[in-house]
Amino acid sequence: MSEQELRKAQVNILDQYFEGIFNNEVDTIPLADTISFQGPLVSEVLTGKEEVLSFLTDVAASFSNAQYHTVRDIIDGDHIFSLVKVRLSGGQILDMGHIFEIRDGVIQSIQVLFDPSLLK
DSSP: OOHHHHHHHHHHHHHHHHHHHHTTOGGGSOEEEEEEEEOTTOSSOEESHHHHHHHHHHHHHHTTTOEEEEEEEEEETTEEEEEEEEEOTTSOEEEEEEEEEEETTEEEEEEEEOOGGGGO
């Protein structure tokens, strides 16, 4: 697979992640069985597909009326930083950074960065 084809495949996986979250269809997100998840709303690293899917299901429910758009994706091999702007149902704008590791066609890890005080 050429570098251009790989980048296209990685962006497609990112699209599946964000569409899954914002359309409440997290079961369509390609996650590794051994995925890890970190973020300001979890007290410790979540590990394993089942645990991460359970958490993402709750996240998707809370974002049911939100809208998002990707500002920028920075791809460095298997690692991708994605900056996303989210308009919450109350009109607040939330800037979110996501650090993904994507390998073998699935998301291996996710680290989410944002100011959780904006959700209150």
